[in-house]
Amino acid sequence: DVKVTQSSRYLVKRTGEKVFLECVQDMDHENMFWYRQDPGLGLRLIYFSYDVKMKEKGDIPEGYSVSREKKERFSLILESASTNQTSMYLCASTPDGNSPLHFGNGTRLTVT
Amino acid sequence: QKEVEQNSGPLSVPEGAIASLNCTYSDRGSQSFFWYRQYSGKSPELIMSIYSNGDKEDGRFTAQLNKASQYVSLLIRDSQPSDSATYLCAVNGNTGKLIFGQGTTLQVKP
Numbered sequence: 670d671v672k673v674t675q676s677s678r679y680l681v682k683r684t685g686e687k688v689f690l691e692c693v694q695d696m697d698h699e700n701m702f703w704y705r706q707d708p709g710l711g712l713r714l715i716y717f718s719y720d721v722k723m724k725e726k727g728d729i730p731e732g733y734s735v736s737r738e739k740k741e742r743f744s745l746i747l748e749s750a751s752t753n754q755t756s757m758y759l760c761a762s763t764p765d766g767n768s769p770l771h772f773g774n775g776t777r778l779t780v781t
Numbered sequence: 782q783k784e785v786e787q788n789s790g791p792l793s794v795p796e797g798a799i800a801s802l803n804c805t806y807s808d809r810g811s812q813s814f815f816w817y818r819q820y821s822g823k824s825p826e827l828i829m830s831i832y833s834n835g836d837k838e839d840g841r842f843t844a845q846l847n848k849a850s851q852y853v854s855l856l857i858r859d860s861q862p863s864d865s866a867t868y869l870c871a872v873n874g875n876t877g878k879l880i881f882g883q884g885t886t887l888q889v890k891p
Contacts (some may be wrong), residue, residue: 684829688832692832702878709883711881711883711884712825712869712881714878717878727878759824759825763879765877766813766873766878767812767813767832767873768813769813769815769827769830769871769879770815770871770879771824771827772824772825772826773822773824775823775824777822
Protein backbone atom coordinates (compact mmCIF):
# COMPACT_ATOMS: atom_id res chain seq x y z
CA ASP A 670 0.00 0.00 0.00
CA VAL A 671 1.10 3.53 -0.73
CA LYS A 672 1.98 5.45 2.36
CA VAL A 673 1.98 9.23 2.42
CA THR A 674 3.10 10.55 5.76
CA GLN A 675 2.59 14.09 6.97
CA SER A 676 4.79 15.05 9.86
CA SER A 677 2.17 16.64 12.11
CA ARG A 678 -1.51 15.89 12.63
CA TYR A 679 -2.19 19.12 14.52
CA LEU A 680 -0.14 22.29 14.60
CA VAL A 681 -0.66 25.62 16.33
CA LYS A 682 1.46 28.58 15.25
CA ARG A 683 1.52 32.29 15.85
CA THR A 684 0.98 34.99 13.24
CA GLY A 685 4.22 35.85 11.50
CA GLU A 686 5.96 32.56 12.21
CA LYS A 687 7.60 30.57 9.44
CA VAL A 688 5.90 27.20 9.22
CA PHE A 689 7.13 24.00 7.60
CA LEU A 690 4.76 21.17 6.70
CA GLU A 691 6.56 18.00 5.72
CA CYS A 692 5.29 15.18 3.51
CA VAL A 693 7.03 11.91 2.65
CA GLN A 694 5.84 9.15 0.32
CA ASP A 695 7.30 5.68 0.10
CA MET A 696 6.23 4.56 -3.40
CA ASP A 697 8.71 6.38 -5.60
CA HIS A 698 5.92 8.52 -7.04
CA GLU A 699 6.92 11.23 -9.48
CA ASN A 700 4.11 13.66 -8.69
CA MET A 701 3.35 15.30 -5.38
CA PHE A 702 0.74 17.86 -4.42
CA TRP A 703 -0.24 20.17 -1.60
CA TYR A 704 -3.89 21.11 -1.07
CA ARG A 705 -5.76 23.01 1.54
CA GLN A 706 -9.36 22.24 2.43
CA ASP A 707 -11.79 24.65 4.02
CA PRO A 708 -15.53 24.22 4.71
CA GLY A 709 -17.57 25.20 1.67
CA LEU A 710 -14.50 25.73 -0.51
CA GLY A 711 -13.50 22.17 -1.23
CA LEU A 712 -9.98 21.09 -2.07
CA ARG A 713 -7.79 23.85 -3.44
CA LEU A 714 -4.42 23.15 -5.02
CA ILE A 715 -1.55 25.20 -3.61
CA TYR A 716 1.54 23.79 -5.33
CA PHE A 717 2.58 20.62 -7.10
CA SER A 718 5.74 19.00 -8.33
CA TYR A 719 6.36 16.51 -11.16
CA ASP A 720 10.03 15.92 -10.38
CA VAL A 721 12.82 16.64 -7.95
CA LYS A 722 13.63 20.34 -7.70
CA MET A 723 10.65 21.12 -9.90
CA LYS A 724 7.59 23.02 -8.69
CA GLU A 725 4.50 24.51 -10.25
CA LYS A 726 1.98 26.93 -8.80
CA GLY A 727 -1.51 25.68 -8.24
CA ASP A 728 -4.64 27.75 -7.87
CA ILE A 729 -3.78 29.51 -4.59
CA PRO A 730 0.02 29.78 -4.21
CA GLU A 731 0.10 33.21 -2.57
CA GLY A 732 1.74 33.13 0.84
CA TYR A 733 3.22 29.67 0.29
CA SER A 734 6.37 28.15 -1.15
CA VAL A 735 7.53 24.56 -1.57
CA SER A 736 10.70 22.54 -1.65
CA ARG A 737 11.41 19.19 -3.26
CA GLU A 738 15.05 18.30 -2.74
CA LYS A 739 14.44 14.55 -2.79
CA LYS A 740 11.89 12.56 -4.75
CA GLU A 741 10.12 11.21 -1.69
CA ARG A 742 9.81 14.49 0.21
CA PHE A 743 7.71 17.55 -0.59
CA SER A 744 7.62 20.40 1.91
CA LEU A 745 5.16 23.25 2.13
CA ILE A 746 6.41 26.48 3.64
CA LEU A 747 4.35 29.32 5.02
CA GLU A 748 6.82 32.20 4.94
CA SER A 749 4.90 34.34 7.43
CA ALA A 750 1.83 32.60 8.79
CA SER A 751 -1.42 34.52 8.87
CA THR A 752 -4.77 33.71 10.45
CA ASN A 753 -6.36 33.16 7.03
CA GLN A 754 -3.99 30.23 6.55
CA THR A 755 -5.73 28.33 9.32
CA SER A 756 -6.89 25.23 7.47
CA MET A 757 -6.55 21.51 6.86
CA TYR A 758 -3.50 20.85 4.68
CA LEU A 759 -3.37 17.68 2.62
CA CYS A 760 -0.39 16.22 0.83
CA ALA A 761 -0.89 13.69 -1.97
CA SER A 762 1.19 11.71 -4.44
CA THR A 763 0.64 9.78 -7.66
CA PRO A 764 2.87 8.01 -10.16
CA ASP A 765 1.35 9.76 -13.19
CA GLY A 766 -1.46 11.96 -14.45
CA ASN A 767 -3.92 9.12 -15.04
CA SER A 768 -3.59 7.46 -11.67
CA PRO A 769 -5.45 8.39 -8.49
CA LEU A 770 -3.98 10.56 -5.79
CA HIS A 771 -3.01 8.97 -2.49
CA PHE A 772 -3.47 11.35 0.41
CA GLY A 773 -1.68 11.71 3.69
CA ASN A 774 -3.64 12.01 6.93
CA GLY A 775 -3.62 15.78 6.79
CA THR A 776 -2.31 18.51 9.06
CA ARG A 777 -4.80 20.71 10.87
CA LEU A 778 -2.99 24.04 11.18
CA THR A 779 -4.26 26.79 13.43
CA VAL A 780 -2.65 30.23 13.24
CA THR A 781 -3.42 32.48 16.18
CA GLN B 782 -19.27 26.57 -15.38
CA LYS B 783 -17.25 24.61 -12.85
CA GLU B 784 -14.99 21.93 -14.28
CA VAL B 785 -16.40 19.22 -12.02
CA GLU B 786 -19.85 19.64 -10.52
CA GLN B 787 -21.57 17.75 -7.77
CA ASN B 788 -24.73 18.41 -5.83
CA SER B 789 -23.55 19.37 -2.34
CA GLY B 790 -26.50 17.67 -0.66
CA PRO B 791 -27.03 16.52 1.93
CA LEU B 792 -28.41 13.39 0.33
CA SER B 793 -30.36 11.48 2.93
CA VAL B 794 -31.26 7.82 2.45
CA PRO B 795 -32.58 5.17 4.84
CA GLU B 796 -30.39 2.29 5.87
CA GLY B 797 -30.48 -0.50 3.31
CA ALA B 798 -31.44 1.77 0.41
CA ILE B 799 -29.42 2.59 -2.69
CA ALA B 800 -27.60 5.92 -2.60
CA SER B 801 -26.95 7.53 -5.98
CA LEU B 802 -24.29 10.20 -6.27
CA ASN B 803 -23.75 12.12 -9.48
CA CYS B 804 -20.97 14.16 -11.01
CA THR B 805 -20.65 16.04 -14.29
CA TYR B 806 -17.46 17.33 -15.86
CA SER B 807 -16.61 19.80 -18.61
CA ASP B 808 -13.38 18.52 -20.21
CA ARG B 809 -14.25 16.02 -22.97
CA GLY B 810 -10.64 14.88 -23.06
CA SER B 811 -10.71 13.52 -19.51
CA GLN B 812 -9.58 9.92 -19.26
CA SER B 813 -9.55 9.03 -15.58
CA PHE B 814 -12.33 9.31 -13.02
CA PHE B 815 -12.25 8.66 -9.31
CA TRP B 816 -14.52 8.62 -6.30
CA TYR B 817 -13.18 9.42 -2.87
CA ARG B 818 -14.90 9.10 0.49
CA GLN B 819 -14.05 11.60 3.20
CA TYR B 820 -15.17 11.31 6.80
CA SER B 821 -15.37 14.49 8.83
CA GLY B 822 -11.89 15.62 9.92
CA LYS B 823 -10.17 12.89 7.90
CA SER B 824 -8.38 12.86 4.56
CA PRO B 825 -9.99 11.60 1.33
CA GLU B 826 -9.85 7.86 0.76
CA LEU B 827 -10.01 6.37 -2.74
CA ILE B 828 -12.94 4.01 -3.18
CA MET B 829 -13.37 3.66 -6.95
CA SER B 830 -11.48 4.31 -10.17
CA ILE B 831 -13.06 4.10 -13.61
CA TYR B 832 -11.46 4.69 -16.99
CA SER B 833 -13.89 3.42 -19.64
CA ASN B 834 -17.59 3.78 -20.39
CA GLY B 835 -19.96 1.51 -18.55
CA ASP B 836 -20.21 0.14 -15.05
CA LYS B 837 -17.55 -1.02 -12.64
CA GLU B 838 -18.56 -2.86 -9.51
CA ASP B 839 -16.62 -3.36 -6.30
CA GLY B 840 -18.60 -4.88 -3.47
CA ARG B 841 -21.51 -2.58 -2.62
CA PHE B 842 -20.12 0.19 -4.83
CA THR B 843 -20.76 0.66 -8.54
CA ALA B 844 -19.22 3.45 -10.58
CA GLN B 845 -20.87 4.37 -13.87
CA LEU B 846 -19.21 6.41 -16.60
CA ASN B 847 -20.81 7.98 -19.65
CA LYS B 848 -18.24 10.01 -21.57
CA ALA B 849 -20.70 11.11 -24.26
CA SER B 850 -22.88 12.78 -21.62
CA GLN B 851 -19.89 13.71 -19.49
CA TYR B 852 -21.11 12.29 -16.24
CA VAL B 853 -19.90 9.79 -13.73
CA SER B 854 -21.97 8.38 -10.91
CA LEU B 855 -21.51 6.26 -7.81
CA LEU B 856 -24.14 3.86 -6.54
CA ILE B 857 -23.94 2.50 -3.02
CA ARG B 858 -26.16 -0.51 -2.46
CA ASP B 859 -27.45 -1.57 0.95
CA SER B 860 -26.36 1.75 2.44
CA GLN B 861 -25.09 1.61 6.01
CA PRO B 862 -24.78 4.39 8.60
CA SER B 863 -21.01 3.96 8.28
CA ASP B 864 -21.34 5.17 4.66
CA SER B 865 -22.30 8.62 5.97
CA ALA B 866 -19.53 10.85 4.66
CA THR B 867 -18.71 13.35 1.94
CA TYR B 868 -18.06 11.81 -1.47
CA LEU B 869 -15.68 13.60 -3.79
CA CYS B 870 -15.66 13.14 -7.54
CA ALA B 871 -12.28 13.71 -9.21
CA VAL B 872 -11.52 13.93 -12.92
CA ASN B 873 -8.16 14.31 -14.61
CA GLY B 874 -8.00 17.63 -16.42
CA ASN B 875 -6.17 18.59 -19.59
CA THR B 876 -3.08 19.54 -17.59
CA GLY B 877 -2.84 16.10 -16.03
CA LYS B 878 -3.95 17.39 -12.65
CA LEU B 879 -6.95 15.98 -10.88
CA ILE B 880 -9.89 18.33 -10.64
CA PHE B 881 -12.14 17.76 -7.64
CA GLY B 882 -15.80 18.50 -7.23
CA GLN B 883 -17.03 20.18 -4.07
CA GLY B 884 -18.36 16.89 -2.75
CA THR B 885 -21.76 15.46 -1.88
CA THR B 886 -22.62 14.82 1.75
CA LEU B 887 -24.41 11.52 2.26
CA GLN B 888 -26.43 10.79 5.38
CA VAL B 889 -27.63 7.23 5.94
CA LYS B 890 -30.33 7.12 8.59
CA PRO B 891 -30.80 3.97 10.70
